Amino acid sequence: MILNNDATGILAALVNRDISAADLMAQTLARIDAVNPAVNAIVAQRPADDLLAEAKAADTTAPKGPLHGLPIAIKDLAETRGVRSTFGSPVFADNIPTADSLMVARIRAAGAIIIGKTNTPEFGLGSHSYNPVYGTTRNPYDATRSAGGSSGGAAVALATRMLALTDGSDMMGSLRNPAAWNNVYGFRPSYGLVPGDPVGDTFLHQLSTNGPMARSIRDLSLLLQVIGTLDARLPHGMAAFQPLPDTSTMSGITIGWVGDWGGYYPIDPEILTLCENALEQMRELGTTVVSFIPPIAPEQLWHAWTTLRSWAIATKQAPLYQNPKTRDLLKPDMIWEIERGLSLSPLDIHNASVIRSKWFAAFASQTEVDVMALPSAQIFPFNADWHWPKTVMGRDMDTYHRWMEVVVPASLTGLPALNVPVGFGEQGLPTGLQLIGQRGTDARILQLGQTWHAATDWPNQRPPHFPP
Secondary structure (H helix, E strand, O other): OHHHOOHHHHHHHHHOOOOOHHHHHHHHHHHHHHHHHHHOOEEOOOOHHHHHHHHHHHHOOOOOOOOOOOEEEEEOOOOOOOOOOOOOOHHHOOOOOOOOOHHHHHHHHOOOEEEEEEOOOHHHOOOOOEEOOOEEOEEOOEEEEEOOOOOHHHHHHHHOOOOOEEEEEEOOOOOHHHHHHOOOEEEEOOOOOOOOOOOOOOOOOOOOEEEEEEOOHHHHHHHHHHHOOOOOOOOOOOOOOOOOOOOOOOOOOEEEEOOOOOOOOOOOHHHHHHHHHHHHHHHHOOOEEEEOOOOOOHHHHHHHHHHHHHHHHHHHHHHHHHOHHHHOOOOHHHHHHHHHHHOOOHHHHHHHHHHHHHHHHHHHHOOOOOEEEEEOOOOOOOEOOOOOOOEEOOEEOOOOOHHHHHHHHHHOOOOOEEEEEEEEOOOOOEEEEEEEOOOOOHHHHHHHHHHHHHHHOHHHOOOOOOOO
16 A cells, blocks of 8 residues: 555656555555544545646646645644644634635645645643544554644644654654654654744743654655745755765764662652663774763753743733633643743843753753753553653652653753654654754754664554554
């Protein structure tokens, strides 16, 4: 089945006329009909007749770009022209944008056929993709479990072969957590590589970024080449992402294994074992792996993170909170973030950013390791009916997102971070490992991932409960 190929392979088949865009679309729609009802990953799907007509038109026109004819669904946090874009919130349940966000415009211009959206938690808050508009996205390896989030719908669509390539976004692990829990790749690029929309303030907030998700590293590179180009209207931009070389190696790279940071993070021991087994295999592939304790106290990172995150959320969503009609539609986690953010003083924000600056400088100046490694999640996928896990390994979680604290070291300072799958626990649930580099070393991190993929190809271990 063509849908078992990665996006690069599918696009090659389209170019070689081994399959038509119309046939590809027909197979994609049939796969969605067969699989999506059990997992609820793709939402706001466009009418089949319109999609088939668009695919037939792609067969008779010159290629628009590198994604010509490829079906894609956009994460439901991005404005998408003509497609219901709800952000998972009843506030925007009827929102149909008349223009694309910058990222979506680039994907469309590259020739992709946008079939609908992928599900996400309300406003992307929390690493569990459920909302009052579309309901819960479920894990294809066990439908009673969470798919993660906030790019949960995207990860599930990849794992179940409904799509070969998806976009995601990552503030607090929203690319890495669902990728780990669905046995695929998710890459949070260096902040600035993938530009956001040039509207409102573009200087202050550097916590969230868009990025690619896929079943192969070459597909991550492919989408990065489309969305990772400079926009001169934005102040923190980087040079355009260049294609990865055909060959890659792990030789000469030192990976620093942080693990549970000396016991600070509560992490399922089985996850630590799977990650350590993967690191041993990476050692056999040519890396040097050493224990590494980052040169900062993790408590400082958490304090700075929660301060800057609440401030960023409050500055964006305060109007919804201040309007009684929309405030009643917000979930408690959003209200908590906004109220906390509005209560912060300028000095609170400054002090948090000083910690952020200290951490960035400390990691950039250390010479012990090239890459930092941490688990991508502290637990395996939890019960899909929960809002969030209240305890992890016997420790109480004092916020709705504390159980994902392990992703903060990369998010706080905009470092590139790749989730690589590392296998399955005793209950058949997948997990992953974060490979984190210095800002701007995106290609190096992806080359490590490419070597790992060639040696393991974990995403080919498909969910067992779906047709091949």
